[in-house]
Amino acid sequence: MEHFDLSLVNWSRAQFALTAMYHWVFVPLTLGLAFIMAFMETLYYRTGDEEWKRITKFWMTLFGINFAIGVATGIILEFEFGTNWSNYSWFVGDIFGAPLAIEGIMAFFMESTFIAVMFFGWNKVSKKFHLISTWLVALGANLSALWILVANAWMQYPAGMHFNPDTARNEMLNFWEVLLSPVAVNKFLHTISSGYVLASLFVVGISAWFLLKGRHVLLAKRSIIVASVFGLITSLFLALTGDGSAYQVAQKQPMKLAAMEGLYKGTEGAPLIVIGALTPGKDYTDDKEPYLFKIQIPKLLSFLGYRSSDAFVPGVKDIVEGGYTYTDKDGNQRVALSAEQKIERGRVAIQALADYKKAREAGDSAAMVYHRKLLDENFEYFGYGYLNDPKSIVPNVPLTFYSFHIMVGLGFLFIAFFVVMLYLIYFKGFKVNKWLLRSSILMIPFAYVASQAGWIVAEVGRQPWVIQDVLPTVAAVSRIDASAVQVTFFLFFAIFTTLLIAELRIMFTQIKKGPKDGGK
Numbered sequence: 001m002e003h004f005d006l007s008l009v010n011w012s013r014a015q016f017a018l019t020a021m022y023h024w025v026f027v028p029l030t031l032g033l034a035f036i037m038a039f040m041e042t043l044y045y046r047t048g049d050e051e052w053k054r055i056t057k058f059w060m061t062l063f064g065i066n067f068a069i070g071v072a073t074g075i076i077l078e079f080e081f082g083t084n085w086s087n088y089s090w091f092v093g094d095i096f097g098a099p100l101a102i103e104g105i106m107a108f109f110m111e112s113t114f115i116a117v118m119f120f121g122w123n124k125v126s127k128k129f130h131l132i133s134t135w136l137v138a139l140g141a142n143l144s145a146l147w148i149l150v151a152n153a154w155m156q157y158p159a160g161m162h163f164n165p166d167t168a169r170n171e172m173l174n175f176w177e178v179l180l181s182p183v184a185v186n187k188f189l190h191t192i193s194s195g196y197v198l199a200s201l202f203v204v205g206i207s208a209w210f211l212l213k214g215r216h217v218l219l220a221k222r223s224i225i226v227a228s229v230f231g232l233i234t235s236l237f238l239a240l241t242g243d244g245s246a247y248q249v250a251q252k253q254p255m256k257l258a259a260m261e262g263l264y265k266g267t268e269g270a271p272l273i274v275i276g277a278l279t280p281g282k283d284y285t286d287d288k289e290p291y292l293f294k295i296q297i298p299k300l301l302s303f304l305g306y307r308s309s310d311a312f313v314p315g316v317k318d319i320v321e322g323g324y325t326y327t328d329k330d331g332n333q334r335v336a337l338s339a340e341q342k343i344e345r346g347r348v349a350i351q352a353l354a355d356y357k358k359a360r361e362a363g364d365s366a367a368m369v370y371h372r373k374l375l376d377e378n379f380e381y382f383g384y385g386y387l388n389d390p391k392s393i394v395p396n397v398p399l400t401f402y403s404f405h406i407m408v409g410l411g412f413l414f415i416a417f418f419v420v421m422l423y424l425i426y427f428k429g430f431k432v433n434k435w436l437l438r439s440s441i442l443m444i445p446f447a448y449v450a451s452q453a454g455w456i457v458a459e460v461g462r463q464p465w466v467i468q469d470v471l472p473t474v475a476a477v478s479r480i481d482a483s484a485v486q487v488t489f490f491l492f493f494a495i496f497t498t499l500l501i502a503e504l505r506i507m508f509t510q511i512k513k514g515p516k517d518g519g520k
Contacts (some may be wrong), residue, residue, distance in 0.1 A: 008482040009474050012084045015489045017459070020079045020497040021452060026070030026503075031145055031192055032199020032234075033063045034138035039226055045131045056134075057122070058515040059203065060506060064119060067141075070505050073496060084485065088466050088476035095161050095172045096151050098180035099179075110236035111140030142192055149191055153184035155467050156458070157252045162232050163379055165356050165372060168493040170470070183248045189460075193234045194454060197414055197466050200231025204421065207510055209441035214344075216514045225425065226402075232418035238411060243304060249461075250305030253468060254320050254326075255393060256461035260399035261301060263315040264290050266324060270313035272300035275405070278398050284317040316397065320390050337381075339390035346385025349378035383465065386475040397462040403456040410450035417443060 031080040037059050045051035069462065078100060081089050089096070117125060117133035125133075154160075160177030161170045172178060192402045202226045207220035250257045258264070274293035306313070314336070318324050322338030338347070352375040359367035387393065389417055417439070462468060466476040 005482055007476070008480070008485060009477050011093065011482050011485040011489060012477045013473060015084060015170070015485055015492065016077075016080055018489065018493060018496070019073060019080060020455065021280055021457075022500065023070065023073040023077050024451065024455055024498065025187050025448065026066050026073065027145070028195035029066050029200040030063065030070055030141050030454055031195030032197070033059060033231075034134075034141045035064070035196065035509055036199055036203055036227060036230060037063060038135045038138045040223075041131050041134050043226075045127055049219055052404070054515045055222055057212075058219065059223070060119065060515075061429050061510055062206075064115075065503060065506050065510065068116070072499065076492070083462075083475050084478050084480075085466070086478040088471060090169065091471055091476070092158075092161075092170045092467060095154065095158075095170055095178065098152075098172065098175070099147040099151040103144050110475055111137055111144060114140065144186055145195075145309060149188045150184045152458075153181060153187040154178055154400065155465075156462060157181055157183040157248070158467050159183075163375075165353055165375060166360070167302050168353065177204055183252060184246075186244040186248050189455075192247045192450055193238040193241055193256065197231055197238055197411075198362035198451055200227040200234065200418070201414065201443045201447040203227035204231065205311065205441045205444040208437040209483055212434065212437050219515060224421070229420045230416050230427070232415070232422060235401075235411070235415045235418055239415065242408070242411065246304060247307075250313070251464055254314050255316065256400070257305060258314065258316045258319060258460050259360070259395050259397045259406040260457060262290055262397060262401040263301075263313060264397075266314040266318040268302065268312045269299040269310050270301040270305075271296035271298045272304065273405070275409075276401075278401055280398075284315070284320060284394070285467075290483070316394055327438065336490070339384070339387075341380040341519070342384040343387050343390065345378045345381040346383060346387070348385075349375055349382045350385040352378065381469065383467070383470045383472050383475070386472050387464070392464050392472075400457055400461040403453040403460070407450050407453040407457060410446055410453075414443070414450075 011265045013479050019229050037056055039057040040052055040059065043049070044056055044401065081096075114133040114136040117130065118137050121130050121133060157172070160172060160174040162173050163169075163170050168468065170436070178184070180429040203223050207223040210220035211224075219316045246257070246260075249260070258266075261270075261277050262276065273291075274297060276296070277292040277293055280292060282288050282290055302311040302313055303309045305311065312324065314324050314326070319336070320339045322336045322341060325333055326336055328334050352371045354370055356371040356375060357373055359365075384393075421436070421440070464472045464474070465471050
């Protein structure tokens with residue numbers, strides 16, 4: 001098999017992860033704060049209360065700071081597909097490029113067009129047109145996220161495509177299957193709702209700081225009410241879509257599910273781990289206990305993953321060694337192949353493609369038909385042919401496990417926080433304890449931790465795949481010198497860190513100043 005420079009692969013992965021994680025610092029706040037601003041301006045439009053206008057303009061300023069820096073990191077992220085992952089871009093560019101093109105043409109242009117009206121159109125356009133512009137900015141921001149998340153979901157579950165051996169490229173067969181695949185729908189809804197929750201916690205936390213300082217009290221109280229209601233609704237929806245996303249993982253990416261739960265050996269009626277600690281150095285081939293300790297709910301993992309409390313949930317060992325029975329996408333019962341068998345069949349598919357090309361060049365139509373049939377029969381395992389070790393299909397289990405449980409634990413904490421906040425506001429007015437206000441500020445970094453943890457689960461949990469079962473990372477990278485990627489990694493790290501520090505300084509300065517028009 002072809003030799004791959006693992007240093008190049010690892011540095012390319014690290015650079016892309018760095019860019020994506022910095023980018024995701026800015027995106028979720030943009031998604032949620034846009035709608036919170038739109039709700040606030042709607043209240044101004046309906047009531048004519050100038051205080052709502054001041055409140056809207058204050059949060060709009062923070063939105064603008066975050067939006068500007070987020071755009072810069074997003075552009076770099078898309079360029080990296082061409083610079084660092086050119087083999088990937090060639091192999092699936094006909095499919096993956098479509099959502100990105102739509103995002104650029106439709107969503108981003110709509111967002112950038114109306115954002116000018118939103119910021120500079122006060123007193124220059126009618127109140128109604130300005131309100132519409134604000135809502136369109138919010139819609140545009142979320143449409144941008146839609147197309148990016150559709151592209152990412154397709155990498156997790158490549159639907160609506162077929163492989164063309166004449167071009168050695170994957171081609172889109174059905175755009176709607178790509179857009180409306182269950183993985184794409186759940187990923188979009190879950191991801192944007194996480195952004196809504198983060199923005200709600202951001203607004204509540206900043207407002208709580210104002211209350212602790214005794215400044216801009218009316219702005220703070222009104223903002224807390226709007227953000228807490230929005231946050232509670234969206235946090236409940238986040239839990240619902242999280243269940244849907246986990247179900248899709250169980251159906252489409254069983255190895256990721258096993259890593260999320262630290263499940264090394266499959267079982268019927270599998271429990272869900274609520275809290276636990278994994279045994280360091282545990283491997284699916286040894287006899288060590290998987291957990292140092294655990295608190296679990298019996299049979300819940302089987303029910304959530306397969307909608308049956310007695311369903312068999314395969315573990316890491318089962319997926320590597322095969323032999324268990326599962327239901328395929330067509331509803332047929334099949335016996336799972338081992339990773340070694342999949343690697344063998346993947347190599348058959350790769351060789352069949354090479355032989356097909358030779359037969360085409362020689363004008364041997366009979367050989368073309370034979371090798372095309374062999375390729376089609378084994379293409380399901382095409383990506384495995386680039387792997388050399390069955391163990392390479394196992395992701396980083398501890399990182400996936402802890403990231404998943406941190407994300408879920410914080411998600412339920414946020415629901416409880418919004419319930420308590422709204423309960424105390426309703427029954428106590430705003431005579432809430434200072435500990436709750438201080439806790440509100442602490443929720444802001446917690447929200448970012450949960451958001452980043454979610455992406456770690458999504459991306460680390462599916463390794464070694466760039467496209468699930470079709471293309472591994474080792475075969476997707478550009479053939480460039482690893483040192484070039486190292487240099488740009490540290491360059492990007494310095495630039496992104498500087499941008500983040502600059503944003504935080506500007507944000508803190510603006511928050512300390514408060515709304516420009518004052519207020520009570």
